[in-house]
Amino acid sequence: MKEERRKWKSIHLEGCKKYKSQNNHFCRITDKAREKWWYEQCAELEKHERQGKMDHLYRKMSQLTNQKRKKQSLCVRDKEGNVLTDSEKVQERWKEYTEDLYDKENKPHKDDMHLETDTEEEDVKGPPTLFSESEAALSKKRQGRKKEWDKKGAI
Numbered sequence: 001m002k003e004e005r006r007k008w009k010s011i012h013l014e015g016c017k018k019y020k021s022q023n024n025h026f027c028r029i030t031d032k033a034r035e036k037w038w039y040e041q042c043a044e045l046e047k048h049e050r051q052g053k054m055d056h057l058y059r060k061m062s063q064l065t066n067q068k069r070k071k072q073s074l075c076v077r078d079k080e081g082n083v084l085t086d087s088e089k090v091q092e093r094w095k096e097y098t099e100d101l102y103d104k105e106n107k108p109h110k111d112d113m114h115l116e117t118d119t120e121e122e123d124v125k126g127p128p129t130l131f132s133e134s135e136a137a138l139s140k141k142r143q144g145r146k147k148e149w150d151k152k153g154a155i
Contacts (some may be wrong), residue, residue, distance in 0.1 A: 044060065045057060045060055047061065076090045
């Protein structure tokens with residue numbers, strides 16, 4: 001059909017009418033074929049959804065929508081306004097940007113951070129707590145709770 005259509009395209013006047021009719025016929029056929037194909041694809045997607053095959057559904061959707069991730073060349077400007085295209089420099093610039101974005105005036109920097117060590121002397125702290133003292137404190141606390149429960153139960 002394509003060849004016949006091309007043949008009539010080159011002939012003037014009489015061929016023009018014949019070409020238009022051939023072209024319209026060709027368009028109708030291709031439109032019907034395209035519609036049928038889409039109908040079949042949608043039916044397949046619906047079948048996958050009914051069966052709960054979401055992995056097949058998403059794979060088919062990505063094929064139909066042609067969502068292939070293409071490796072894009074990234075262009076980013078540095079602080080001076082120069083365009084950076086090297087992936088390592090772009091990554092470094094993003095790191096710099098996010099650090100500047102989240103940098104607050106009162107935020108401590110790595111250089112300023114240090115851990116405080118235990119500098120208090122033994123005599124300031126006092127003697128260590130004995131096990132018997134800890135045991136006595138716990139039993140007192142238990143007795144106090146028991147008395148509270150007795151009072152609540154009596155009410």
